[in-house]
Amino acid sequence: MADTDAQLAPPTARKNLLQTLEIDMRMLGMLAAFIILCVGFNMVTGGRFLTPRNIFNLSIQTVSVAIMATGMVFIIVTRHIDLSVGAVLATCSAVMAMVQTSILPDMLGLGLGHPLIPWITIIVGMLVGTLIGAFHGFMIGYLMIPAFIVTLGGLLVWRNVAWYLTDGKTIGPLDTGFSKFGGINGTLGETGSWIVAAIAVVATLYGIWASRRNKIKHEMDVKPVWAEAVLAAVASGAIIGFVAIVNAYEIPTRRLQRMFERRGEVMPEGYTEAYGIPFSVLLLVAIVIIMTIIAKRTRFGRYIFAAGGNPDAAELSGINTRWLTVKIFGLMGLLCAISAVVASARLTNHSNDIGTLDELRVIAAAVIGGTALSGGFGTIYGAILGALVMQSLQSGMAMVGVDAPMQNIVVGSVLVLAVLIDTIYRKRAGAT
Amino acid sequence: MSTPLVDMRDICISFGGVHAVDHVSVDLQPGEVVGLLGHNGAGKSTLIKILSGAYAADSGEIYINGEKAEINNPRDARAYNIETIYQTLALADNLDAASNLFLGRELVTPLGFVDDDAMEAETRKIMARLNPNFRKFNVPVSALSGGQRQSVAIARAVYFNAKILIMDEPTAALGPHETQMVSELIKELKSQGLGIFLISHDVHDVMELCDRASVMKNGKLVGTVDIDDVTDDDLLSMIILGKRPGEAAEG
Ligand SMILES: Nc1ncnc2c1ncn2[C@@H]1O[C@H](COP(=O)(O)OP(=O)(O)O)[C@@H](O)[C@H]1O
């Protein structure tokens, strides 16, 4: 299974603190790096980095890459690569922009602003993305063309299919309902966010308790109760902290006034309202949960890791590894489409260069998040953390005033360095 | 003789000009153990991989219970109740013992999710029988010793009620005690009526466990003999010289 890395540490007679907590060391290292990064930028920018506004923005900027990174984990675990995700995102975005701005309202006569437009658009987009991905998977699995080549070709093809679809023009503004998936235009509000936080905390506590009960049932070693309590406290604290932060980010007064005017009301004096959790972040959370369940609790996920660990063994065990490849790449295409929804909704238009260089960010997120390029190991939560590290690095440097070329140089170097550290770590742990 | 459980006729396969298996015929009766002998590279593993669906033969036919069988992939072989312990063990190193044992045939909950608890419980049961010292149920098999890995591979072949069992050097990584346990297991399975192909290069093992032995050399079948009719030395000379005992005496 995916999360066994931590158990590979050589057994020692006396457990140290971290072993008692059973924390994945690599995960902890990444978390530490992430925190140091954020605190560092915060100091350099004189406290501007860790403001509610910036954290809110950081989270909505990360969503699109993070969604695709969860799919990239499966692809890299099976020893493949997908260089086309940014281009597939662009094609999906172009198709969806056309569907919602002209095909549905004009050609099918739904009219602008029809409540079904966002949903039909999204379904069409997901279909297109899945088909493109599955087609890549077919060429890789059945025609035996290396994934590197298929998706390198795909990068050029789909980027330019998107161009032809739109004549290279920016399409916008997008449907207002659709734009709610982008972040700032669609948030849960203060009360809703607290309700979500409460549900999440309860679910987390239940999860920790259920896993402990399950381990006891199977006569496996369990952590001391205090260690479980520490983990529960940290997890709940993180959830509550995040919601408190996005609830502290208040909608600017002028924007609020406009919202009231649109409803034909007058804003009361001194009225304030916070954004709360963006829908796009909730979408990401849902995808992370689903992808984690796929990885750990379904045959599909089991076969992905088996095929990554030993392709021959998977084949000899009767797993149809070719069809598996089609499914994995189809899923990647689906996730590209969902990312396209978030990315274009955030900008409220489809622009020609949407998703450019996303393939590199997505691969970097998965790899920094501990997915082994040699196959067989990788976690969904690691990829999310990887995406967060990448985005904070980029945003932080922009805030500090590092120019764009230097930003790319730093991001590139960090990627190589992260893989180097990971390689050394794996050697020490004897994992590969 | 009754209808053979397995009858492989005139099997050929070559890899880029190398005739790995060259017009070889072997057969197997229920409750019989047939040894496959030969030097490294003789073509033993390749021959049985055709039966287990890992390779497709260039020519030749396979009959199971007298009926022509189409075995195009490992799934087909499993459908004929053929189970295989591969020489390479064919384990996914990153998965634990239970996941490997049930790979491709996972137990699932009513909702269709893999039931790791049930699979681990079953794995504990069969391991208690095959290798009572086995404790490492919750680590990837890469963390296991050679013998432990081998017992996982054996458990996988035995668990699913095979009728035809292929064992490609099953004791290669085992110590004397564990080897003895595998010998007992083979005898037990034989008494249950399974047909077993046992690949080995240990002539003594073959003499002890097998009813017949087929010897291969350079992809060709040297011959098939009844164990009761031959001595250790006869088998050795078949392996080394590539001649049947009768031929050797005459020549
Ligand atoms: N997949 C393959 N590709 C190319 N050559 C192979 C392949 N499998 C086996 N061979 C060749 O076939 C011959 C027989 O090998 P093998 O069946 O493994 O022998 P044995 O199991 O008797 O030691 C060897 O010469 C080997 O190199």
Ligand SMILES: [Mg+2]
């Ligand atoms: Mg062999």
